[in-house]
Each structure stands twice: as C-alpha cells, then as structure tokens.
Amino acid sequence: MTPDLLSIVIPVYNESESLKLLYSELADVASENAYVIEVIFVDDGSTDSSWQVIEQLAKEHRDVRGIRLRRNFGKAAALNAGFDAVNGPLVFTLDADLQDDPHEIPRFLEAMDNQLDVVSGWKRVRHDPWHKVGPSRVFNWLVGRMTGVRLHDHNCGFKCYRSGVFDEVHLYGEMHRFVPVLASAHGWRVGEIEVNHRAREFGHSKYGAARFIKGLLDLLTVYFLTGFGQRPLHLLGSIGLLFFVLGGGGIFVLTVLWIVSRSIASMPVVNLHERAVFYYSIVAVLLGTQFMTAGFLAELITAHFGRDRKPYSVSQRVNGSEFNKQDAD
Ligand code: UDP
Ligand code: MG
Numbered sequence: 128m129t130p131d132l133l134s135i136v137i138p139v140y141n142e143s144e145s146l147k148l149l150y151s152e153l154a155d156v157a158s159e160n161a162y163v164i165e166v167i168f169v170d171d172g173s174t175d176s177s178w179q180v181i182e183q184l185a186k187e188h189r190d191v192r193g194i195r196l197r198r199n200f201g202k203a204a205a206l207n208a209g210f211d212a213v214n215g216p217l218v219f220t221l222d223a224d225l226q227d228d229p230h231e232i233p234r235f236l237e238a239m240d241n242q243l244d245v246v247s248g249w250k251r252v253r254h255d256p257w258h259k260v261g262p263s264r265v266f267n268w269l270v271g272r273m274t275g276v277r278l279h280d281h282n283c284g285f286k287c288y289r290s291g292v293f294d295e296v297h298l299y300g301e302m303h304r305f306v307p308v309l310a311s312a313h314g315w316r317v318g319e320i321e322v323n324h325r326a327r328e329f330g331h332s333k334y335g336a337a338r339f340i341k342g343l344l345d346l347l348t349v350y351f352l353t354g355f356g357q358r359p360l361h362l363l364g365s366i367g368l369l370f371f372v373l374g375g376g377g378i379f380v381l382t383v384l385w386i387v388s389r390s391i392a393s394m395p396v397v398n399l400h401e402r403a404v405f406y407y408s409i410v411a412v413l414l415g416t417q418f419m420t421a422g423f424l425a426e427l428i429t430a431h432f433g434r435d436r437k438p439y440s441v442s443q444r445v446n447g448s449e450f451n452k453q454d455a456d
Contacts, residue, residue, distance in 0.1 A: 129236055133157075133164045134290070135219045136209030138202050140170075142223040143177045144329035149221070150184055150191060152229045157190075160233055167192045168223070169209045172199035202333075203303040210293040218293075222284035224330060226254070228323040235287040235320065244315035245292060245307050247278050248285035250324035259332075262339040269343075273350050274308045278319050281307060282342075285322055289315070295440055301341055305349045312353035313440040357438050359425030367418030374411030377404050 135153060139146065150166060157164045168181045170193065181193040194208050206220060217239065221227045227248065238246040253260055263282060271277035282304045296309045307317045355362040381399050388397040399405045 128240065129160075129162065130216045131163060132215035133162050133217055133219065133232070134213035134215035135164055135166045135221060136206060136213065137166065137168050137221050137223050138171055138205035138209070138284075139168050139173060139177050139181070139223040140199060140202075140205070140333055141173045141175045141177060142330055143173070143175045143180050145223055145225045146177065146180045146184065149223060149225055149229070150188070152225075154188070154190075156229045156232050162232075163190075165190050165192060165214060167194065167209045167212055169193075169205040170195040171202065171205035172196050201301060203298045203301055206303055207293075207298045210290070210298075213290055216290055218288045218290050220284060220286050220288075224327050226325050226327055227285040228325060231285065231320075231322045234322075238318060238320050239287055239289075241318075242316060243318040244289045245310045245317045246287045247280065247307050247317070247319045248283040248322035249278070249280040249319045250283055251279070251321045253324050254326035255324075255332075258336065262336075266339065266342055266346075270305075270308065270346055273346060274311075274353060276308045276311045276317055278307060278317070280319070281305065283322070301338075301345055302349070304342060305345065308349055308353060314442065315440075357429065357433070359429060360422040363418050363422030363425060367415045367422060369415070370411045370418060371415030374408040374413075374415060377408030377411065381405055381408070 137149070146168065153164060153166055156162070166188075168184070168191065170178045170181055178193070178195050181191070181195075185191045185193050192212065194212060196205060196208060209220075210218060217236075219232065219235065221229065231248070235246050235248075263280075267279055267281055270281050286306070288306070288310070292306070292310045292313075292315055295313045296306060298306065302309070311317045351359075351362065378399075381397070381402055381404060384397045385399055388394045
C-alpha cells in the first residue's frame with residue numbers, strides 16, 4: 128500500500144547542475160504514479176550555487192523543502208538533518224548527482240509491501256571507475272560476513288526506510304553506510320532490489336580511496352556496537368581472561384618447575400627469570416588486566432549512559448501501553 132506521503136531526502140554537496148533535473152525526474156515519477164511527495168534537499172555546506180538552486184526550486188514548487196547546514200558536516204549528518212524533518216511514514220534517500228534513477232521508486236514500494244522495513248538499492252551494473260568498484264566488492268563481502276546482513280551494496284545511496292527506523296538508529300560520522308546493519312540489529316527487516324545506475328554527468332565524486340580505510344574502521348565499530356554494545360565485557364573480558372589464563376598458566380608452570388628443581392638435588396635449579404616464557408607470561412597478564420579494565424569501564428559507561436536508551440525495539444502492541452500501565456497500578 129502506498130502511503131499518503133512519500134518523503135525523499137537528498138544530501139547535496141556541490142551538485143548545483145543536477146538539482147533541477149533531479150527534481151523534475153522526481154516530479155514526473157510522482158505524477159505518473161499519483162504519489163504525493165515531499166522532496167527535502169539538505170545542502171551540506173556547498174560552496175557552489177546549490178543553495179540558490181534549492182531556494183529557487185522551493186519557491187516554484189510547494190513539495191520542495193530545503194535545509195542548509197552551516198558547513199560541510201558529511202553525508203551522514205546531512206541525511207540525519209533530513210530525517211529529522213520528514214513528515215511521511217516512508218523515507219527515500221537518493222544521491223543528488225543523478226546517478227540514482229527515480230523511476231525505481233515504484234519497485235522499492237513493491238519491495239516494502241513484501242514485509243520489509245528497509246530496502247537497499249543494489250547497483251548491479253555499476254557506472255563507476257574500477258578503483259571504486261573493486262574495493263567496494265571486498266567491503267560488501269566483509270560487512271556481510273561480520274554483521275550477518277548480506278547485501279550486495281551497503282553503500283548505495285538509494286534506499287527506502289520506514290521512518291520509525293530513525294527513532295532508534297542514530298547516524299553520525301560516516302555511519303550512513305551502515306544504516307541497514309544498525310536497523311537490522313534492532314530487528315527491522317532488511318532487503319535489497321537491483322537498481323538502474325547511471326554515470327555521473329556533472330561535478331565529481333566527493334569520496335576518494337580513503338573511504339575504504341574509514342569504512343573498515345567504521346565496520347569494526349559497528350561490529351562492536353551491534354554485537355556487544357549492551358554487553359561490552361563479554362567481548363573485552365573474554366579476551367582479557369584468555370590472556371590472563373595464558374600468562375597465569377605460564378608463571379604457575381615455571382614456579383612449579385622452580386620448586387621441583389630446588390628439591391631434587393641432581394636437577395639444575397630452573398630460575399624463573401632465566402626462561403623467556405616468564406617474560407611472555409608477564410606481558411600476557413598485563414594485557415589481560417588492561418582488557419578487563421577496559422571492559423569494566425565500558426560496562427560502567429553503558430550502565431550509566433545507556434539508561435535513556437531502550438535495550439529493545441517494539442514492533443506492535445495490542446491493548447496499547449496506557450492500558451497496560453493502568454492494569455499494573
Ligand atoms: N555528499 C554530501 N556531503 C558530503 C559528501 C557527499 O552531502 O560531504 C552527497 C553528495 O552531494 C551526493 C551524495 O552525498 O549527493 C553521494 O556523494 P558522491 O556522489 O560524491 O559519492 P559516490 O557516488 O562517489 O559514492
Ligand atoms: Mg555519486
């Protein structure tokens with residue numbers, strides 16, 4: 128079922144040539160399919176005339192809204208500003224550079240009807256240079272392996288979400304690549320559809336080779352947050368205990384050897400400091416202590432600052448929460 132209003136959030140960083148064309152494509156799709164849309168352009172500190180174009184579009188069309196960030200905060204922040212402003216129950220995100228084809232919107236809606244909460248685009252035939260496509264394949268495979276959310280194209284800018292997702296998923300830094308993973312960790316159902324992808328006509332890509340390294344670091348963060356965000360000591364403490372047992376075991380064995388060698392007259396005395404294992408064991412015990420300490424600190428932080436965040440996500444209620452509250456009184 129198509130909702131009454133489709134919200135479309137578009138992050139914009141120096142894309143002035145594309146905006147009018149993009150809006151007219153969106154407006155065509157809306158009128159062909161009888162959708163009511165709101166197009167929210169978020170100007171992420173552009174230094175070209177993007178904001179002037181957005182202002183002009185907003186003047187001419189009632190379904191266009193604009194938000195201008197004070198400086199370039201990055202795509203995730205721009206998307207976040209857009210999500211904060213949407214009015215509809217479904218939110219689309221599209222890149223502003225015309226690489227995503229608005230004619231795919233009806234297919235996204237079909238997929239949402241099939242019991243999904245997040246639908247990600249998959250640029251199967253991609254019109255990007257090889258140095259972007261290659262690392263991206265490795266990245267997608269790794270994300271799938273580490274998080275269990277197996278999409279072909281996590282970084283695709285073209286996606287559709289139920290707006291409730293953003294009450295629970297907080298976007299910051301460059302986490303825009305991981306919204307499906309973060310949403311899935313809250314129990315939202317995630318899927319993908321193949322989408323038509325076009326070559327960039329105007330301007331240039333805003334991301335270089337460094338994105339791969341940043342993406343990998345963010346992947347580690349997401350792996351930790353989604354798997355152990357509520358129980359950090361289970362990860363850090365396990366590693367700490369392992370080191371502790373190894374180090375403690377080494378020192379124990381050496382100590383036994385020392386005692387035995389001292390009591391047997393024919394055996395040369397085995398002094399602890401003469402064995403390399405002794406030093407490895409000390410390092411292991413220290414590392415173990417470090418990991419345990421970090422784990423307890425992380426638990427303290429989670430217990431203290433996590434109080435306002437619900438450790439669960441509700442999909443439906445029957446006999447609403449007010450009733451249950453009265454019932455309990
Ligand atoms: N973008 C943004 N802020 C930034 C960088 C990019 O809002 O700091 C927008 C950009 O205008 C575009 C989208 O994010 O609409 C994707 O950027 P780009 O096309 O450069 O990425 P690529 O397609 O090369 O992955
Ligand atoms: Mg692009």
